[in-house]
Amino acid sequence: MNDAMLCTKTHEYLIEQVDNYEVGITDYAIKKLGDIIFVELPEVNTKFIKNEAFATIESVKSVSEIYMPISGKIVEINEEIVSTPELLNDDSYSNKWLVKIESTADQVELVDLLDYSDYLEEIL
Numbered sequence: 001m002n003d004a005m006l007c008t009k010t011h012e013y014l015i016e017q018v019d020n021y022e023v024g025i026t027d028y029a030i031k032k033l034g035d036i037i038f039v040e041l042p043e044v045n046t047k048f049i050k051n052e053a054f055a056t057i058e059s060v061k062s063v064s065e066i067y068m069p070i071s072g073k074i075v076e077i078n079e080e081i082v083s084t085p086e087l088l089n090d091d092s093y094s095n096k097w098l099v100k101i102e103s104t105a106d107q108v109e110l111v112d113l114l115d116y117s118d119y120l121e122e123i124l
Contacts, residue, residue, distance in 0.1 A: 005093075006069070006110070007119035014069045014113065015097070020076075022097035025057065025066055028123055030088055033059040039085040041077045041098055048072065048101075050109050055098055057085075070109045072101035 006014045011029035015022045030036065038058035048054045048068040055066040077099050081087060088096055114122060 005116045006113035007116055008067065008069045008113060009119075009122065010067050011123075012067055012069045013093075013116075017100070020100045020102050021070070021072065023054075023069060023099050023101060024093070024097040025088075026119070027093070028120075029064075033057065033064060034061040035059055036085050036088045039081050039088070039098070041082055042074050044074050044077060046074045047104075048074070050105065057088075066098065068101075069113060070101075070103050070105035072103040072105065074099050075102050076100040 004015055007026055008014075011026045011032075013024050013026050036057055036059045038056075040056040042048075042054050046054075049071045050068055052068050053065040054068045054074075057064050057066060078095075078097055081096065081098060
């Protein structure tokens with residue numbers, strides 16, 4: 001877990017890096033989904049607006065869409081997660097991001113994101 005992690009109420013996380021953001025799903029979401037067996041991610045250079053579905057995750061229980069926490073352009077996808085989606089079942093934060101984005105968001109888009117500790121309070 002990273003102190004700089006921001007989370008959405010729909011269980012996505014955002015971690016600011018030097019020149020981009022890592023986007024993934026929280027450990028809580030992974031536990032709720034159950035064993036993950038398939039991940040579909042968008043192509044590099046695809047642009048998304050905040051709250052737009054950008055990925056699909058399939059588990060033994062269900063299929064879920066994953067939503068973009070802020071607007072931006074995909075600059076990298078985590079190929080390891082695409083080829084071995086069950087890695088998410090072990091640890092969602094240790095290099096288990098889904099995509100990296102260059103943000104086109106302004107500060108207004110960050111207002112409703114929660115610090116990780118606030119997110120935990122919200123879901124528990």
